[in-house]
Amino acid sequence: xxxxxxxxxxxxxxxxxxxxxxxxxxxxxxxxxxxxxxxxxxxxxxxxxxxxxxxxxxxxxxxxxxxxxxxxxxxxxxxxxxxxxxxxxxxxxxxxxxxxxxxxxxxxxxxxxxxxxxxxxxxxxxxxxxxxxxxxxxxxxxxxxxxxxxxxxxxxxxxxxxxxxxxxxxxxxxxxxxxxxxxxxxxxxxxxxxxxxxxxxxxxxxxxxxxxxxxxxxxxxxxxxxxxxxxxxxxxxxxxxxxxxxxxxxxxxxxxxxxxxxxxxxxxxxxxxxxxxxxxxxxxxxxxxxxxxxxxxxxxxxxxxxxxxxxxxxxxxxxxxxxxxxxxxxxxxxxxxxxxxxxxxxxxxxxxxxxxxxxxxxxxxxxxxxxxxxxxxxxxxxxxxxxxxxxxxxxxxxxxxxxxxxxxxxxxxxxxxxxxxxxxxxxxxxxxxxxxxxxxxxxxxxxxxxxxxxxxxxxxxxxxxxxxxxxxxxxxxxxxxxxxxxxxxxxxxxxxxxxxxxxxxxxxxxxxxxxxxxxxxxxxxxxxxxxxxxxxxxxxxxxxxxxxxxxxxxxxxxxxxxxxxxxxxxxxxxxxxxxxxxxxxxxxxxxxxxxxxxxxxxxxxxxxxxxxxxxxxxxxxxxxxxxxxxxxxxxxxxxxxxxxxxxxxxxxx
Numbered sequence: 001x002x003x004x005x006x007x008x009x010x011x012x013x014x015x016x017x018x019x020x021x022x023x024x025x026x027x028x029x030x031x032x033x034x035x036x037x038x039x040x041x042x043x044x045x046x047x048x049x050x051x052x053x054x055x056x057x058x059x060x061x062x063x064x065x066x067x068x069x070x071x072x073x074x075x076x077x078x079x080x081x082x083x084x085x086x087x088x089x090x091x092x093x094x095x096x097x098x099x100x101x102x103x104x105x106x107x108x109x110x111x112x113x114x115x116x117x118x119x120x121x122x123x124x125x126x127x128x129x130x131x132x133x134x135x136x137x138x139x140x141x142x143x144x145x146x147x148x149x150x151x152x153x154x155x156x157x158x159x160x161x162x163x164x165x166x167x168x169x170x171x172x173x174x175x176x177x178x179x180x181x182x183x184x185x186x187x188x189x190x191x192x193x194x195x196x197x198x199x200x201x202x203x204x205x206x207x208x209x210x211x212x213x214x215x216x217x218x219x220x221x222x223x224x225x226x227x228x229x230x231x232x233x234x235x236x237x238x239x240x241x242x243x244x245x246x247x248x249x250x251x252x253x254x255x256x257x258x259x260x261x262x263x264x265x266x267x268x269x270x271x272x273x274x275x276x277x278x279x280x281x282x283x284x285x286x287x288x289x290x291x292x293x294x295x296x297x298x299x300x301x302x303x304x305x306x307x308x309x310x311x312x313x314x315x316x317x318x319x320x321x322x323x324x325x326x327x328x329x330x331x332x333x334x335x336x337x338x339x340x341x342x343x344x345x346x347x348x349x350x351x352x353x354x355x356x357x358x359x360x361x362x363x364x365x366x367x368x369x370x371x372x373x374x375x376x377x378x379x380x381x382x383x384x385x386x387x388x389x390x391x392x393x394x395x396x397x398x399x400x401x402x403x404x405x406x407x408x409x410x411x412x413x414x415x416x417x418x419x420x421x422x423x424x425x426x427x428x429x430x431x432x433x434x435x436x437x438x439x440x441x442x443x444x445x446x447x448x449x450x451x452x453x454x455x456x457x458x459x460x461x462x463x464x465x466x467x468x469x470x471x472x473x474x475x476x477x478x479x480x481x482x483x484x485x486x487x488x489x490x491x492x493x494x495x496x497x498x499x500x501x502x503x504x505x506x507x508x509x510x511x512x513x514x515x516x517x518x519x520x521x522x523x524x525x526x527x528x529x530x531x532x533x534x535x536x537x538x539x540x541x542x543x544x545x546x547x548x549x550x551x552x553x554x555x556x557x558x559x560x561x562x563x564x565x566x567x568x569x570x571x572x573x574x575x576x577x578x579x580x581x582x583x584x585x586x587x588x589x590x591x592x593x594x595x596x597x598x599x600x601x602x603x604x605x606x607x608x609x610x611x612x613x614x615x616x617x618x619x620x621x622x623x624x625x626x627x628x629x630x631x632x633x634x635x636x637x638x639x640x641x642x643x644x645x646x647x648x649x650x651x652x653x
Contacts, residue, residue, distance in 0.1 A: 591620075
């Protein structure tokens with residue numbers, strides 16, 4: 001950087017109270033001295049830089065002993081230090097007024113009042129790229145978005161950022177002979193003007209040469225399919241790093257190194273060397289947990305990360321939970337194509353789930369193919385399922401245990417980050433699954449079902465965030481009563497409509513009154529509908545709609561506070577939701593959607609976020625009159641549930 005004329009000396013006034021003179025000649029007092037620095041006249045950005053330059057602040061943070069002589073010496077530096085602190089922001093003629101006040105007991109307060117003065121403005125800007133890379137979009141993007149603009153206040157950091165970005169881009173993307181042939185920031189303080197000149201000569205772009213692989217873990221052909229580049233491609237350091245990430249995420253290796261060799265200046269070729277040792281083949285995991293949806297839970301996992309030289313892997317996970325019962329899941333994975341994002345999986349699941357008032361026992365097995373195209377991951381599935389739905393014996397439709405056998409093809413579609421390499425994702429901004437089955441496939445039920453989830457976080461400021469989440473489910477089914485419970489929708493819970501219990505929002509089915517004298521449930525013949533109703537059970541719906549609007553405010557110490565509004569329900573039809581056998585009219589009908597509001601605390605842990613929420617429903621739930629026994633009746637009615645506590649762990653804000 002060059003400068004035509006010396007900087008005019010800034011002016012300063014010292015105002016000291018008589019007590020200050022006494023302070024400056026006094027000896028050290030018994031306790032450790034301290035200095036409090038107050039700065040006025042500049043914004044927070046300038047103030048922070050002034051504090052960084054001031055010797056007073058460095059002495060204070062360092063805990064050094066201060067006496068009267070030291071305070072006087074540091075005070076004499078203040079003018080030069082403030083001047084140096086403001087230069088990078090374009091203020092070359094500041095006026096500084098400083099005072100020292102003796103607070104007694106060897107304590108001082110330093111007041112610095114700054115008038116920045118007229119700033120230096122940017123005049124002529126000449127930033128150019130020459131050479132073979134002149135038209136490369138990488139450089140053109142930098143030139144189109146220069147932070148240096150004529151007439152704006154000079155900021156040295158903007159100049160340095162452009163220079164650094166040009167050099168970084170050249171080094172990263174293979175212009176390894178690039179050099180700055182002009183590098184000038186000419187400041188003329190008396191005329192409040194600065195001219196900028198930067199010129200980069202890119203030189204020829206280097207290319208990838210051969211890749212040497214040193215490992216004895218899996219087939220070399222499999223390792224080469226993980227490479228994010230090909231021999232002869234323009235050199236790109238980001239693709240070298242992505243190769244390292246992809247190989248690391250495969251979990252085959254430890255001590256993995258993917259390093260470019262020294263460039264060959266004659267051939268303009270960069271070789272790449274890969275070295276890796278085998279990782280631990282078998283991996284065991286155990287994790288306890290708790291959420292109000294599941295209750296206490298425990299998870300036990302086992303992985304065989306490489307069964308053979310072809311990179312096949314196997315995993316087994318067992319989970320038991322207080323509310324949702326248990327599940328056993330196994331997966332056998334076979335990589336193909338691009339092994340970082342493409343695989344064939346054979347999965348099997350055995351589980352028992354408590355879905356509101358329905359207990360299900362399910363066994364499923366089937367293959368799936370996972371692929372990624374651009375920013376979308378799609379999974380093609382074919383699942384053979386045997387599921388038993390266990391309802392009370394008095395249920396109006398399909399009482400007791402009912403078993404269904406289905407062959408269910410489907411597809412999952414999820415958005416993934418740019419450059420996704422197959423790493424585990426805890427959430428997707430968009431997720432959709434389409435399922436279906438038909439008797440032509442040997443299934444016991446005909447249905448098509450679409451389920452979508454959308455989530456987006458917006459920054460409202462430095463400490464404020466807005467979370468929007470919606471979930472929609474819809475089913476086309478020939479006879480809803482024959483749709484297995486595992487394919488029905490439920491709402492309510494920690495990640496749904498808070499203020500209501502897990503799966504608590506659902507259409508209901510009547511339970512017939514039991515006559516102990518006749519030793520049977522009272523039903524109408526021949527339809528077998530309930531003659532009188534003892535109560536209702538929640539059995540799930542064919543459609544669902546839920547959503548969340550949540551505002552989050554960051555707090556110190558990895559904490560945050562949130563306020564939210566939730567809405568939603570699971571239902572079989574639009575309009576008010578009336579239980580079976582409800583009297584005419586809407587007196588005992590609930591609204592289509594339930595609503596709740598609440599506040600919550602977020603505790604950000606290294607991997608997950610602990611959420612503690614208290615939610616209050618805003619709408620009523622209604623139950624029509626019932627007859628629990630032949631001689632007893634219940635009038636029914638509507639009530640509004642009280643506040644509910646929700647505790648959960650999530651990867652969200």
